[in-house]
Amino acid sequence: MSTFQQPEPKDRPARLTVGVVGAGRVGPALAASLQLAGHRPVAVSGVSDASVRRAARMLPDVPLVTPAQVMERADLVLLTVPDDALPGLVEGLAETGAVRPGQLLVHTSGRYGARVLDPATRAGALPLALHPAMTFTGTAVDVQRLAGCSFGVTAPEELRLAAEALVIEMGGEPEWIAEESRPLYHAALALGANHLVTLVAESMELLRTAGVEAPDRMLGPLLGAALDNALRSGDAALTGPVARGDAGTVAAHVAELRRHAPQTVAGYLAMARATADRALAHGLLKPELAEDLLGVLADGATLPDDGSDR
Secondary structure (H helix, E strand, O other), X not given: XXXXXXXXXXXXXXOOEEEEEOOOOOXXXXXXXXXXXXXXXXXXXXXXXXXXXXXXXXXXOOOEOOHHHHHXXXXXXXXXXXXXXXXXXXXXXXXXXXXOOOOEEEEOOOOOOOHXXXXXXXXXXXXXXXXXXXXXXXXXXXXXXXXXXXXXXXXXXXXXXXXXXXXXXXXXXXXXOOHHHHHHHHHHHHHHHHHHHHHHHHHHHHHHHOOOXXXXXXXXXXXXXXXXXXXXXXXXXXXXHHHHOOHHHHHHHHHHHHHHOHHHHHHHHHHXXXXXXXXXXXXXXXXXXXXXXXXXXXXXXXXXXOOOOO
């Protein structure tokens, strides 16, 4: 549980003009959240038709301008572009003189810390890395979901309080991440959230193939309980045929997947091996059962992908 408390109005920092460079799913939602806290969005930039529509929907009456004009008009600028585009954007803004001394420059990349903003920092900007640990839809529901959302925060020590205050104003929970730990932090989130979507989507496809008419309704309670148990108990929540050492069941799974969805076999085997390793390490999988199970997983990885069940 976080010890941070929402600041009283008299304790809040001065209201800021806010700009967004990159009207993807994240930037407009954060700007709208800051607007609810009393800050004033004044400019947004976006290139694609989807970005333009999103900005108009999430930030009505806020003018759509160039990135340089966003920098000119805003005290706080949100750089919400894809990770790979961020370093080049920062360098370009610094080289063209768009950065103003004392301007708060916030990026939302999980991969990078504050150092990616060094070109702008040398021009006088105040660098903050504020990454919301949440998936975004690009709709107003994102603003509501920010309540209680953890943010990975990285900034110079002298800006730590300012960074935390902005996160709290958006309804989030600040979590300090060291500069050198940002890639690992981001990998951990991607492993959990991005891969979860893939696993759920594949599971629903397989259930439809098996004749289930409402796979979402079937999976909802099961996955909800599994997630809750995992968050509460970690590896102790492991269950299912791999954790039990049911080698025959796992072999049947692999055979059926090869017949009906061969593209899922590699993922199933990789996750099963990882699950077996964790179950063994925590005493859930009996060593005498692990040998047969690991043999099945090894055989499954080498079977020809020809649709036969062997």
